[in-house]
Amino acid sequence: MQCLRAPLSDLSALEGQRACAEWQQPGQEQSDYHPYDADYCMQSLCPVETAFRALHGCNGGGENENHGNVHGSNDCFSNAWPDIVSSMHCPVVGAAASVEETSVNASSSSSSRKRKSENNRRSKENSGGSDGKDDSNCKRIKEETGVGAATPEAKRPNKRKEESADASKENDKAPKSDYIHVRARRGQATDSHSLAERVRRERISQRMKYLQDLVPGCSKITGKAGMLDEIINYVQSLQRQVEFLSMKLAAVNPMMDINIDSLFGGREINPTCKSASIPMIGMSSELLDQSYLQFGSLQHDMFMGSSDLLLRPNVNPAAAVSDTSLGSCLNVNGSSVWNTNLQNVYGVEFQLGRGTALPFQSLQGNLLPNNLKMEM
């Protein structure tokens, strides 16, 4: 049994390295599209995750199209999961893979052909020798007919589930035709419905495990109904929190009015405003980003220290400051100068009222190009 498992992970690593290279290339514009890819998997697991992604990606067709096929296509992995779980950090990889899988499935064309990946072919070759002693049935799921062609040899009742994991045969064997083979576990019924159902149940329990990690305080709850209950409560509480926070933000709003009007409104309403205010618009968003990224304590001294920077006379018109530069600046890791600026700047504004907002506009305008110089 061990030998069956090993090839799968080896090949996954191999696949992963290849897939990793080709996946990383269209990186930039997909970074928003798939925001969870790189960070979800730890670095060492990236190959595995991309391997699974690549393999899932080979399976075209939407999930909803053909229930039996989907289950069949994911069989090799859902069956393999329990084995690989312990060695790799399953939730991270699995979540990414499952997230990827659904997104890939959703985005792929509606072809119902499921391409067999090399992985399955190779694992079939490797495990070809051990087939002879197989006593459970090998089942084919034909995608055209959707009917299992299993020989009803050993029909055991459904009651005997969860036999030892060693006894389960995990690998698919697929010729280059588009059949997806599922192995029935030892001591379980082998008709198509129960197999598909078992696969479906395993997937659901997998997702439940990830959600258990996600929702706080769910480690003790084991049943599906209880877990669903917790998930529902959590989602509801998050939604209520969003409402509450937006109400609070609206209440803070007299301040936000000042900020938004002077910071942003100048651009929208009055396009002929001073050039100094334009850099500030991009920069204030930046400041928020920096404060967001490095949300540290307010350090008054640092502000005074940075006043030298602020006092430099040249005001860079920087009319080109727009969302694009904002976007580029977002990737800049702020120096320590940035740490304090937002709170201090806003603090000053509030202190001195709107009348003096203008000099600060120019000062803030200085800040942007200076830091751009620093960072780039």
Added chain:
Amino acid sequence: MQATKSFEQAFLRHLLRGFRLSAVSYKSMSLQERKSAIKLSADVAMASARGSRKWTRGLITKLSREDEHRSFLRLILGTEYGRRTKPRHGSWKIPRSKKIVRRSLRVCSRRKNNLRAPHGVKSGVLARTLVEKRTHALKRLVPGGESLDGCSLLDEALDYVISLRAQVDLMQKLLTTFEAPKLRALSKCTLPERKASFVGK
């Protein structure tokens, strides 16, 4: 599990843009209107930063049902508006007739009961109805979840929870950012003179 930095940055960017776009009439709005405007831009920012998922499309569709939101959405999303609201080919769901589904469920449940508990224990049925009830509740909570089956519903719920958490985090940080100067002003009275001297230069 955490949302990535790029997601959070894109989220913040869209959020600020949304604030800017809706800020023109801020002064004249009541508290309720401001709150709903903020919530709207937060939701749209979350959906557009995440990309194209079932729940993002559902959310945008739900938001665009109201006419006043539609222009805002169009402004924010621009060309993506049409793309996001249109379902993709791969996610076409099978048209299901309720009667047939119900009938097949009944058959399946009967067969399951006969196989598992031939001696008449109905706990399985009870558990299943509980689960079904909760699944329906979850479907109502997750935007766009009505047409999903159990597995993908859990997927989308997972994604949605992560994005919601990121949204809450972001808004909390924004809130503290906006409120911090006030708090500091209350605590540190020496601040004005320093700033005044600074401004004087």
